[in-house]
Amino acid sequence: MTSLTLSDPRPSPPLKTRRVMPGFGLTMGITLVYLSLIVLIPLAGVFFKASGLGWDGFWHAISTPRVFNALKLSFGAAFFAAVFNAVFGLLVAWVFVRYEFFGKRVLDAAIDLPFALPTAVAGIALTALYSGNGWIGQFLEPLGIKVAFTPIGVVVALMFIGLPFVVRTVQPVLEEAEKELEEAAAVLGATRFQTAVRVILPTIAPSLLTGFALAFARGVGEYGSVIFIAGNLPMVSEIAPLLIIIKLEEFDYRGATAVAAAMLIISFVMLLAINLLQGWSRKK
Numbered sequence: 001m002t003s004l005t006l007s008d009p010r011p012s013p014p015l016k017t018r019r020v021m022p023g024f025g026l027t028m029g030i031t032l033v034y035l036s037l038i039v040l041i042p043l044a045g046v047f048f049k050a051s052g053l054g055w056d057g058f059w060h061a062i063s064t065p066r067v068f069n070a071l072k073l074s075f076g077a078a079f080f081a082a083v084f085n086a087v088f089g090l091l092v093a094w095v096f097v098r099y100e101f102f103g104k105r106v107l108d109a110a111i112d113l114p115f116a117l118p119t120a121v122a123g124i125a126l127t128a129l130y131s132g133n134g135w136i137g138q139f140l141e142p143l144g145i146k147v148a149f150t151p152i153g154v155v156v157a158l159m160f161i162g163l164p165f166v167v168r169t170v171q172p173v174l175e176e177a178e179k180e181l182e183e184a185a186a187v188l189g190a191t192r193f194q195t196a197v198r199v200i201l202p203t204i205a206p207s208l209l210t211g212f213a214l215a216f217a218r219g220v221g222e223y224g225s226v227i228f229i230a231g232n233l234p235m236v237s238e239i240a241p242l243l244i245i246i247k248l249e250e251f252d253y254r255g256a257t258a259v260a261a262a263m264l265i266i267s268f269v270m271l272l273a274i275n276l277l278q279g280w281s282r283k284k
Helices: 024-051 054-062 065-098 104-110 119-130 137-143 151-176 179-187 192-221 224-230 240-249 253-283
Strands: none
Touching: 024 054, 024 253, 054 065, 054 253, 065 104, 065 151, 065 192, 065 240, 065 253, 119 137, 119 151, 119 224, 151 192, 151 224, 179 192, 192 253, 224 240, 240 253
16 A cells, blocks of 8 residues: 655745845945934924024025025026036046047046145135236236126136036046947938937936036035135125025024025925936936
């Protein structure tokens, strides 16, 4: 008499493989704790302090002509400087990637100087160059172009500190771009302008927008390099970060947090719009 052994028809559960790196739960927990301590809680503190004013008090604090002009100068100068850096930073990155010339390594290293240079030193150097008796300013002022102690000086300072963000963001993408696509476009009869607009620009558009956003964000909060060349004239060349410092020195803490909260809200909205545009460009 033979005995029959019945096997379990249910499939055996898969064996759990042990990951070498930490899993999602641990890394996500560390990420949330770190972001909360470094970013979220300090920003929430600014909004909590500003909420003590109430909506009417908050609006009154940020709608005064002095605060309005300071915010307009900070964001307007940062935007125009980021636009200039996006254009000329792309040209600089293109030259570094596509051409070989004497002194290339030195110039490539010099692009990073605004990262390492103290902002106060940059401000003093730019003021010495563009003031009325400076090396460059002495030739511009007779033409009616005054840079130092004007809003133009603010834009120049922000262009100086924002250029590396665009160059270092676009340069790796250009290095990895396929030159065969450009050659194929030329073989098919495309002009240089068509190749640049239809082949090269769509490839680098997301990185170019990223560099623009980084340069813009840095420019909005820049302080050290701007206060020297701006002249800090109320209603003319006074930036919002300087106005916050002035209000803190006057013990107007709620007014300072109101201006800071307004800068955070405007910055978040503009950066969100840039990120949405960047995502759309990636899909296209």
